[in-house]
Amino acid sequence: MRTAFAVDQIRAAEHALMSRLPEGTLMTRAATGLAVLCGHELARAAGRVYGSRLVVLAGGGDNGGDALFAGARLAARGARVVAVLASARVHAAGLAALKAAGGRVLPDVLAGDETWIAPVRDAVAAADLVLDGLVGIGGTGALREPYSALVSLVNTEAGGQVVAVDVPSGVDASTGQVEGVALRAGLTVTFGAEKSGLLVDPGAEYAGRVELVDIGLVPYLDDPDVVAFGRADVAALLPLPDRESDKYRRGVVGVMAGSHRYTGAAVLAVGGALRAGAGLVKFAGQREPVDQVRVHWPEALITELGGGVSVHDVGRVNSWVIGPGMGVGDDSLEIAREVLAADVPALVDADGLTLAAREPSLLRREAPTVITPHVGEMARLLGVPREHIEAARLEHARLAAERFGVTVLLKGSTTVVAEEGRPTLVNTTGTPFLATGGTGDVLAGLGGTLLAAGLSCYDAASCAAYLHGLAGRVASAGAPLVAGDLLTSLPEVFASIG
Ligand SMILES: NC(=O)C1=CN([C@@H]2O[C@H](COP(=O)(O)OP(=O)(O)OC[C@H]3O[C@@H](n4cnc5c(N)ncnc54)[C@H](O)[C@@H]3O)[C@@H](O)[C@H]2O)[C@@H](O)CC1
Ligand SMILES: Nc1ncnc2c1ncn2[C@@H]1O[C@H](COP(=O)(O)OP(=O)(O)O)[C@@H](O)[C@H]1O
Ligand SMILES: [K+]
Incomplete structure (x- = not known):
């Protein structure tokens, strides 16, 4: 039986687990699992991780942090990683790790003009893998700019695999609802437990294949919100x-x-x-x-x-x-x-x-x-x-x-x-x-x-x-x-x- 949980339940379990662990442990677990699965995808698509092209979309929350740390790990394995920062407050340690591993940052999408569009479009079109770390379970309502423009661009231009971090940005993790645009992923790598919105359309359709990374949350979860029979x-x-x-x-x-x-x-x-x-x-x-x-x-x-x-x-x-x-x-x-x-x-x-x-x-x-x-x-x-x-x-x-x-x-x-x-x-x-x-x-x-x-x-x-x-x-x-x-x-x- 597959089990899935609403955001409140995930948050409560994460809180209980985090209080017993050194700070940053969960993000390390999440990013490590994410990098391993992305590595498999790159090996499948490009033949190897070394030399493959990766675009990381990073939002201002921990979802972006996961994506940046995973990007750093893949850069350390020789992937050519570029990050698109969609918020002025991206995860500082994640960004530092990415840069230290040789990752680059693309032109500023927050500058207020449209000069970023062409280079980001070219990078997305050429990428073997796009990693969506714009929003995860912290998302509320329809995607705002520049997130929605970035998501639309990926949906139309991506030439390779698109991997959503935890939840496709724009999908309500608890309900599967989509207001406005949402990212169309080939694979969603979700952490700790499945989210209900990944099993129900329209969210399920946007999520594509769903892979679960164990971060130790299970003992802290209560009864599931949603189940699926096998x-x-x-x-x-x-x-x-x-x-x-x-x-x-x-x-x-x-x-x-x-x-x-x-x-x-x-x-x-x-x-x-x-x-x-x-x-x-x-x-x-x-x-x-x-x-x-x-x-x-x-x-x-x-x-x-x-x-x-x-x-x-x-x-x-x-x-x-x-x-x-x-x-x-x-x-x-x-x-x-x-x-x-x-x-x-x-x-x-x-x-x-x-x-x-x-x-x-x-x-x-x-x-x-x-x-x-x-x-x-x-x-x-x-x-x-x-x-x-x-x-x-x-x-x-x-x-x-x-x-x-x-x-x-x-x-x-x-x-x-x-x-x-x-x-x-x-x-x-x-x-x-x-x-x-x-x-x-x-x-x-x-x-x-x-x-x-x-x-x-x-x-x-x-x-x-x-x-x-x-x-x-x-x-x-x-x-x-x-x-x-x-x-x-x-x-x-x-x-x-x-
Ligand atoms: N809390 C934890 O223990 C863990 C959390 N993890 C990651 O953390 C994520 C949750 O992180 P956060 O709580 O920081 O939240 P998110 O990173 O999901 O989203 C918050 C950010 O998105 C912005 N945002 C929300 N709705 C938006 C919209 N409609 N349009 C544009 N921007 C919007 C907010 O202003 C904020 O900057 C999870 O999905 C997961 O990826 C993992 O690292 C595993 C451990
Ligand atoms: N897009 C879809 N994907 C999968 N199953 C579908 C889809 N649309 C309809 N179905 C299924 O097809 C069946 C149609 O049932 P129903 O609407 O009662 O038709 P009818 O009254 O003609 O028998 C239901 O089991 C429904 O779940
Ligand atoms: K996401």
Whole structure:
């Protein structure tokens, strides 16, 4: 399991650790680790450290200090290092070390004219590696000048590797938010522990690959702010059938999905539930989706609603999946009321969420509930513009979990799972090729089966996101996928986890 922390937590741990160590120890540890990793990058890109070209961007805080000390170490190994000083108060000892090791300082970017631009641009374009030590965890708000001009220049002109020190400048280390410009790194070398903002888009996208340098912080950290499951975490939670299993013990999933207009959603949601290993899937819906489910999934038990047949006629289930393509009319609302009155865990998706935005009492249930909104559905549920949600995924997923008292799986470029009292989970599998119609329906079915098997909402949502993302990667292999491909890939994914 990967763990990540908010800036306050990092600061508190650093404070506790620093009080036991001689001054400067942590920066030495950080800069040493940074220099080693940059050395690897230079060896890979330029063949060797000696003679390679390095540009160090140094801001006025300790982040700049780390970069200058690392630059000094690489200069001592023969790299040609130039520093760009973006503040009048750069770390004095770091700058002295760099100069003593043969590093040079480029023209003054603070002089107030534009004479610095051409030489800095040329140096950045020619560099094998640019080291971003402008701001780290001390950054607040949008980057100010000259930091933002320097970052824009690196983003457009850098010809070699770009390494962010601790955090890409311009990314909020706690939330991954970016106001204005931020540095696009190929590698982020972060110190002590991962920062939450490095795992969540947009920050994660700016960070590139993340490498952790141990500076001895771990014993001083409290519970993580954010976690990410790995294969072993999912393997430990996934229920496997054993000799005692029968279909009822494995879990009966009720699926209420599809409508006259949207029949495919029902087929995909039932498929997701079956392929996730449900003991039994009971499908309830209108005639058209019923016909389609019957053709595609003879394994499902089917209840055609209407004509005096209601949700009660479905009988006992261990969990409900409700929403994909079910419609948002009054009859759908009535069905949603009946389904969500059941005393079993429920996963509410798609149209189910549109109905809940209209009638929030649908989500006030005794039994556990997972909601799986995409950004648009979340915007409706919270009454917040979708851009705000995209910019601050952790914050809005947590807000919805608190407001509705449910587990929230917020879908999109970074899927996050939020539940009160638990660290927010960030899913690290997946591919942008999943952004195609119907993939969310498969996810809903998958999650419903894991709930029926007895996983908690948090675990079911987290495992479903992980498996779904892997299925996306297997199905896509770099090419477009269709939602049905996920169903074909799921057996391989489950086998690889087992
Ligand atoms: N505290 C510690 O124990 C350690 C800290 N380390 C380094 O220290 C960093 C934190 O150092 P600081 O607390 O000095 O903070 P930073 O160096 O991250 O940032 C502070 C500087 O950036 C400026 N700044 C902040 N927001 C800005 C914006 N939007 N636009 C332009 N300038 C902005 C501030 O005016 C200040 O000069 C970490 O990220 C890490 O790199 C490491 O050396 C490891 C140990
Ligand atoms: N840019 C992206 N990168 C990775 N996954 C994405 C991206 N955009 C969407 N997805 C995933 O694709 C799925 C789409 O689900 P959803 O929006 O509900 O579509 P539908 O309703 O058509 O099934 C979700 O699992 C979501 O996390
Ligand atoms: K930085």
